[in-house]
Amino acid sequence: MSPILLDLVADRSATFTATVIIAGAGIVFLMLVLLIIIFYLFGKVVSSAEAKAKKGKTNKITKSEQKLPTPAPAKKASAPAPQVEAGISGEVVAAIAAAVAVSEGEGAVVKSIRRVNVVNVRGRNPWANAAVYDNTRPF
Numbered sequence: 001m002s003p004i005l006l007d008l009v010a011d012r013s014a015t016f017t018a019t020v021i022i023a024g025a026g027i028v029f030l031m032l033v034l035l036i037i038i039f040y041l042f043g044k045v046v047s048s049a050e051a052k053a054k055k056g057k058t059n060k061i062t063k064s065e066q067k068l069p070t071p072a073p074a075k076k077a078s079a080p081a082p083q084v085e086a087g088i089s090g091e092v093v094a095a096i097a098a099a100v101a102v103s104e105g106e107g108a109v110v111k112s113i114r115r116v117n118v119v120n121v122r123g124r125n126p127w128a129n130a131a132v133y134d135n136t137r138p139f
Contacts, residue, residue: 082110082113083112085115088114088115093110093113096113097110
């Protein structure tokens with residue numbers, strides 16, 4: 001190594017340390033500003049391309065297509081009532097149907113609701129068994 005480089009490496013003065021910290025922070029800040037500018041310009045390019053594509057699609061509609069009457073919306077067929085086992089209240093059925101509709105979407109249909117016999121293993125409920133399994137499984 002050259003003697004000048006060795007002198008710089010061995011220099012542990014406060015001014016040298018402050019210079020290195022300020023230069024490093026300045027470089028990081030400038031790169032952050034550069035990335036912000038790049039992402040801003042990229043967003044402008046993409047939004048202008050989307051606007052051009054949207055404008056092109058609306059211009060492609062011919063006059064004959066514009067004069068066509070719009071058909072009346074189709075009526076939804078009501079789903080058949082689910083088969084419910086005796087002893088399950090209507091509130092429980094409504095809650096289950098609402099949960100299925102939220103998780104699966106409006107097109108989901110509940111066909112039946114029935115109780116399931118749960119076999120307790122070691123006297124625990126299924127949630128406790130799931131917790132034991134989750135906490136004791138190997139990595």
